[in-house]
Amino acid sequence: MTATMTQCLTQLVQTDYGMTDYQSEIEPRWCTGCGDNAILTAMQRLCRDEQLPPEKTVSVSGIGCASRLPHYMNAYGFHGIHGRALPIAEGIKIRRPDLSVFVTTGDGDNCSIGAAHWLHAVRYNMNMVVMLHDNQVYGLTKKQASPTSPKGLTTNTTPFGAALNPLNPLTVTLGISNVSFVAQVVDWIPELLYEVLHMAYKHKGFSFIRILQRCPNFMDHHFDNWMQDPARTRILTHSDGLRLKPELSRVYKKQETHDPLDMPRALALAALTDEVPVGILYKNPEVPCYDELRAGERPSTPSLVETVLNEEFDKVGIWPAETAEAGR
Amino acid sequence: MTSDSMEAVADPRADEGDAGRPARSRPAEVLQEHIVEIVSDSGEGAQRCGQSLAAIAARSGMGIWTVEIIPAEIQPPPRSVAGASGNRVRMAAGPVTNIGDQADLVVAFNEQVLLGRLNAGEIKPGATILIESGWQEDMHPGIVASYLKVCADVRAKGYKLYEVPMGKECLKFIPDPRKGKNMFALGMLCAIYSLDEEAARAQVRYIFAKKDQRIINANIELLDAGRAWAEENLDIAYRIPAPPVTEPQVVMNGNAALALGTVASGMEVCAMYPITPATSASHYLSAIFEKVGCVVHQAEDEISACCFAIGASYAGKCAVTITSGPGLSLKQEALGLAVMSEIPLVVIDVQRGGPSTGLPTKVEQGDLMAAMFGTHGDAPKVVMAVSSIEDCFHSVITARKIAETFNMVVVILSDAALATAQQPFRRPEFRADWLAPPVNQSAVPEDAHPYDWDERTGIATRFIPGQPNGMHCLTGLAHDRDSHVAYDPATNEEGLLNRSRKLAALQTTLRLEPVHGDEEGDLLLIGWGSSRGAIQEAVDRLRAKGHKVSSLHLKFLQPMASGIDTVMKRFKKVMTIENNWNDPLSDPLVTPDNRRLSHLAMLLRSRWLVDVDCWGNSRGQPLKPGEITAAALAKLGEVK
Numbered sequence: 001m002t003a004t005m006t007q008c009l010t011q012l013v014q015t016d017y018g019m020t021d022y023q024s025e026i027e028p029r030w031c032t033g034c035g036d037n038a039i040l041t042a043m044q045r046l047c048r049d050e051q052l053p054p055e056k057t058v059s060v061s062g063i064g065c066a067s068r069l070p071h072y073m074n075a076y077g078f079h080g081i082h083g084r085a086l087p088i089a090e091g092i093k094i095r096r097p098d099l100s101v102f103v104t105t106g107d108g109d110n111c112s113i114g115a116a117h118w119l120h121a122v123r124y125n126m127n128m129v130v131m132l133h134d135n136q137v138y139g140l141t142k143k144q145a146s147p148t149s150p151k152g153l154t155t156n157t158t159p160f161g162a163a164l165n166p167l168n169p170l171t172v173t174l175g176i177s178n179v180s181f182v183a184q185v186v187d188w189i190p191e192l193l194y195e196v197l198h199m200a201y202k203h204k205g206f207s208f209i210r211i212l213q214r215c216p217n218f219m220d221h222h223f224d225n226w227m228q229d230p231a232r233t234r235i236l237t238h239s240d241g242l243r244l245k246p247e248l249s250r251v252y253k254k255q256e257t258h259d260p261l262d263m264p265r266a267l268a269l270a271a272l273t274d275e276v277p278v279g280i281l282y283k284n285p286e287v288p289c290y291d292e293l294r295a296g297e298r299p300s301t302p303s304l305v306e307t308v309l310n311e312e313f314d315k316v317g318i319w320p321a322e323t324a325e326a327g328r
Numbered sequence: 329m330t331s332d333s334m335e336a337v338a339d340p341r342a343d344e345g346d347a348g349r350p351a352r353s354r355p356a357e358v359l360q361e362h363i364v365e366i367v368s369d370s371g372e373g374a375q376r377c378g379q380s381l382a383a384i385a386a387r388s389g390m391g392i393w394t395v396e397i398i399p400a401e402i403q404p405p406p407r408s409v410a411g412a413s414g415n416r417v418r419m420a421a422g423p424v425t426n427i428g429d430q431a432d433l434v435v436a437f438n439e440q441v442l443l444g445r446l447n448a449g450e451i452k453p454g455a456t457i458l459i460e461s462g463w464q465e466d467m468h469p470g471i472v473a474s475y476l477k478v479c480a481d482v483r484a485k486g487y488k489l490y491e492v493p494m495g496k497e498c499l500k501f502i503p504d505p506r507k508g509k510n511m512f513a514l515g516m517l518c519a520i521y522s523l524d525e526e527a528a529r530a531q532v533r534y535i536f537a538k539k540d541q542r543i544i545n546a547n548i549e550l551l552d553a554g555r556a557w558a559e560e561n562l563d564i565a566y567r568i569p570a571p572p573v574t575e576p577q578v579v580m581n582g583n584a585a586l587a588l589g590t591v592a593s594g595m596e597v598c599a600m601y602p603i604t605p606a607t608s609a610s611h612y613l614s615a616i617f618e619k620v621g622c623v624v625h626q627a628e629d630e631i632s633a634c635c636f637a638i639g640a641s642y643a644g645k646c647a648v649t650i651t652s653g654p655g656l657s658l659k660q661e662a663l664g665l666a667v668m669s670e671i672p673l674v675v676i677d678v679q680r681g682g683p684s685t686g687l688p689t690k691v692e693q694g695d696l697m698a699a700m701f702g703t704h705g706d707a708p709k710v711v712m713a714v715s716s717i718e719d720c721f722h723s724v725i726t727a728r729k730i731a732e733t734f735n736m737v738v739v740i741l742s743d744a745a746l747a748t749a750q751q752p753f754r755r756p757e758f759r760a761d762w763l764a765p766p767v768n769q770s771a772v773p774e775d776a777h778p779y780d781w782d783e784r785t786g787i788a789t790r791f792i793p794g795q796p797n798g799m800h801c802l803t804g805l806a807h808d809r810d811s812h813v814a815y816d817p818a819t820n821e822e823g824l825l826n827r828s829r830k831l832a833a834l835q836t837t838l839r840l841e842p843v844h845g846d847e848e849g850d851l852l853l854i855g856w857g858s859s860r861g862a863i864q865e866a867v868d869r870l871r872a873k874g875h876k877v878s879s880l881h882l883k884f885l886q887p888m889a890s891g892i893d894t895v896m897k898r899f900k901k902v903m904t905i906e907n908n909w910n911d912p913l914s915d916p917l918v919t920p921d922n923r924r925l926s927h928l929a930m931l932l933r934s935r936w937l938v939d940v941d942c943w944g945n946s947r948g949q950p951l952k953p954g955e956i957t958a959a960a961l962a963k964l965g966e967v968k
Binding site: 056060075077078084086088091095099117298299302306320 | 386389572573577578580588591592594596599616618619622623629633635636640642643645661752755760793794797798799801803812
C-alpha cells in the first residue's frame with residue numbers, strides 16, 4: 001500500500017514507539033515463573049518492532065489467568081467474559097479493518113466454555129492473531145482439570161486423576177474448514193515465541209498459535225521433560241516458515257523442513273505425543289477472510305440510507321392519488 | 329361453470345334486491361368492518377392470500393390488521409385440525425388497531441382446518457363459510473364422509489355455508505390446484521368485498537415480481553376466475569366504505585418495520601442467530617442492509633451474536649442483536665458485560681410463548697421480567713415495548729439514540745402478534761438526525777478518564793479504539809474511573825451508583841402518554857406492548873355503554889415515566905391487562921398470599937403500593953377486545 005504524503009510526514013515527526021510505550025501503568029500480577037509473562041513481552045516486542053500505534057491496537061480476552069493480559073498492555077483492551085473473546089474480537093474487526101486485533105485466551109476459555117466460538121472463528125478466518133495460552137489446567141479458579149489436561153492429572157475436580165485423554169487443540173484447528181494459520185510454540189524459548197508471533201501477525205487471516213505455557217503454581221515441573229531434553233522438541237523450519245538462528249540451531253538439533261502448505265504432514269506433526277513440534281504447522285494465505293467478504297461495496301451515508309428506505313417504502317406504499325383512482 | 333352461465337351475467341345489474349341472487353346482480357351491503365379468515369393446509373398459500381387481501385384493502389384506504397394463523401410444524405400432516413395455516417384479516421372503514429374478536433367470514437380449503445378454527449372459538453356464530461367442495465368426490469370414502477358430516481354440522485349450527493368447487497375451477501387453468509387455489513380464493517374475496525380489480529391484479533404482479541411472466545399471467549387468470557365465479561354464484565357482496573387516503577402510507581408487518589427501523593436508526597451491524605418468531609426481521613434486514621453498507625452477521629449461537637454486537641459497538645459501530653425469549657436468556661451474561669462496561673447495545677426481543685421451547689410461533693408477553701432482571705447482579709437496562717407496527721419502526725431509532733447517549737443496553741420488546749401483523753401507517757419521512765454521528769476518532773484530552781462519570785447524570789464519555797490517548801482496558805470486573813480493576817467497596821458502589829443513575833437521568837426525560845378515556849373513573853386498565861389496540865377498543869366499547877373505564881399504555885417499562893401513580897389514584901380500581909400468566913383466583917389452592925401476578929402488576933404494586941389487580945391469559949393468541957371487555961366488566965362488579 002502506498003502511503004500518502006501526509007502519512008509520511010506524520011511518521012517523520014512521530015517519535016518511535018519503544019517497549020515501554022506498550023506497557024500499561026499496571027504491573028502484571030501473574031505468579032513468578034508464569035509463562036504469561038513471556039507471552040506479554042513477546043507481544044510488546046512485536047508491537048514495537050511493527051510500530052503499531054497503541055490506539056489502533058486492540059487486545060481482547062475472555063476470563064482466566066491469561067485473559068488478564070489486556071490490562072498490562074498500553075493499548076485498547078477488552079477483558080470480556082469467559083469463553084467469548086473470539087466473538088467480541090470478530091465484532092470489533094468486522095467494520096474496523098484499521099485496528100490490529102490480538103486475542104488472548106486459555107485452554108479452559110478457548111477449548112471448553114468457548115469451544116463453539118473457536119470452531120467458527122477458524123472458519124470465519126477474520127484477520128486477527130489468537131494466542132492460546134495452554135497450561136493444561138484451570139489456574140484462576142484454583143486447579144481444575146481442563147480439556148487439555150493429561151489423562152491421570154490429579155486436580156481438585158479429578159482427585160483420582162483425569163479420566164479422559166486430552167483434547168488436541170492443534171489437530172482440532174487443522175481439521176476445521178478455512179483454517180489458514182496454525183502454529184505451536186513454547187513459552188520457554190522466547191526467540192521462537194517472538195518469531196512465531198511475528199509470522200502470525202504478518203499472516204492475513206485467523207492466525208492461531210498454541211503456546212505451551214508453564215504454570216508454576218499448579219503444574220510445576222509439568223513441562224520439565226521437554227524443557228530439559230531438546231531432542232523432544234522438533235523445530236519446523238521452512239523458507240516460508242521459521243528460519244532458525246545458529247545459536248538455537250545448536251541446541252535444538254531435531255529439525256524438520258516442513259512446508260506450511262503440507263496439510264497431511266501438519267496433521268501428523270500435530271498428533272505427535274512424545275515430541276513437541278514448534279513452528280508453523282500450516283499456513284495458507286489464499287483462504288478468504290470473512291471481514292473482507294462482508295466489507296460491503298460502499299460506506300454507509302445518510303443519502304444512501306434515505307434512498308434505500310424510500311425504495312422499500314415504495315414497494316409497500318399507499319398513495320392518495322392511487323386510492324382516489326381505485327375508489328372511482 | 330359453463331359458457332351458458334357466462335352469458336347469463338352479460339347484463340349484471342338488470343335487477344337488484346333479491347336475496348339468493350348472484351353478487352353482481354345485488355347491491356353490496358355496506359359494512360363498517362369485517363373479519364375474514366383464510367385457512368388451508370400448510371403450503372397451500374392461504375397466508376399469501378390473506379396478506380394480499382389485506383394489502384389490496386389497505387391500498388383502497390381501509391384500515392386493516394392481519395395476523396397469521398400458523399401451525400408449529402413446517403409441514404404438519406395435511407387435513408389435520410392442528411395444521412390450520414392461514415391468515416386473519418380485519419378490515420374496517422376506519423383505522424384498525426387489533427385483530428378483533430371472531431371471524432365473520434371464513435374461506436377453508438378443507439373441513440379439518442375449518443374444524444380447527446371452529447373448535448378454537450375463533451369463528452363468530454352464524455358466520456359465512458366458503459369451503460372447498462372437491463372433497464365430496466374424493467376417492468377415499470372416509471374423507472367424503474368427514475367432509476359431509478362437518479358440512480351438515482356446520483349448517484345445523486346456523487353457519488351460512490357455501491360449497492365452492494375451487495379446485496375444479498382452478499383445473500381449468502393449471503394442472504395442480506394446490507398451487508394457485510389461493511389466488512382463486514383471493515379473486516372471490518375481492519369480489520365479495522367489492523375491491524378494485526386492477527388493484528388486485530397489481531398486487532398479484534407485485535408478489536410474483538421475481539417469477540417469469542407466464543406464472544404472473546397464470547395467477548392473474550386465477551384471480552380473475554375467482555372474481556368471476558363469485559360474482560356468478562354467490563349471493564354475498566359487501567362494501568366497506570373507506571375514507572380517501574390523504575397522506576402517503578406504507579403497509580408492512582412488525583418485523584419488517586423493525587428491520588426498516590434498524591436501517592433508519594443508523595445501525596451498522598446486526599448480529600443474530602435464527603429463532604422464531606424474530607428471524608423474519610433479520611431476513612428482511614439481510615436483504616437490504618448491505619445496500620446501505622451495513623452487515624447482518626448470522627453468528628454460531630445467541631451468545632456469540634450478542635458478543636459480536638458488543639464488540640462492534642465497542643469499536644464505535646452501532647449494533648443490534650435480534651432474538652426471541654430463549655435467545656434473550658442465552659444473551660444475559662453478555663448483557664451483564666455490556667451493562668458493566670457501559671457499551672451501548674440495542675436488543676430486540678420478539679417475544680413468544682414460553683418457557684423453554686414453549687409456543688415458538690405464538691404470542692405471549694412473558695419476557696418483561698427477564699428483560700428487566702434476567703441478568704445476574706444489579707444490571708440496569710432500559711426496557712421499552714412496541715405497541716403498533718408504526719411503533720416498531722420508530723422505536724428502533726429511539727432505542728439506538730438512548731443506548732448511545734447513555735451507554736446502556738436498551739431492550740425493545742415486540743412479540744409474535746406484531747411480528748406478522750400488518751397495518752398501514754403514515755409513511756415515515758427520513759431525517760438525517762435519525763442516524764448516528766460518525767465514529768469519534770479525535771484525540772482524548774490528557775486528563776480524561778474512560779469512566780468520568782458525570783455527577784448529575786452518571787454518563788461517562790466512552791473512548792473508542794482509534795482515539796489517541798484513550799487507551800484503557802475495558803473490563804467486566806468492577807473498575808474505577810480509569811477502568812482499572814478495583815475490588816474495594818467504595819469503588820464498587822461508585823460504579824453501581826453511576827450505572828443506576830443513568831436510568832434515573834433518562835427517567836426525567838420520559839413523558840407518560842395521555843390516558844385513553846377520562847382522567848378519572850371506576851376502573852383503569854394498564855397495558856404494555858402489542859395489546860394496546862385491543863385494550864383501547866375494549867375501553868371504547870365499555871364507555872359507549874356508560875361505564876367509567878379508561879386505559880393507560882406504557883411504552884417505557886424501565887424506567888417508567890412519572891405520573892403513573894397520580895393517574896392510578898384517580899380510579900377506584902386498577903387492573904393490568906397482559907398477555908402473560910397469572911394464577912386464577914378460582915383455583916382452590918390460589919390465595920392472595922400465594923397468587924402469582926402478571927409482570928406489570930407486580931411492578932406497579934411494588935413501586936406505588938397501589939392494589940393493582942391483573943387480568944390476562946397465555947393462550948398463545950393476541951388478547952381480544954371482547955375478552956378484555958368481559959374482564960373489565962367483571963372487575964367493575966367489584967366497584968362499590
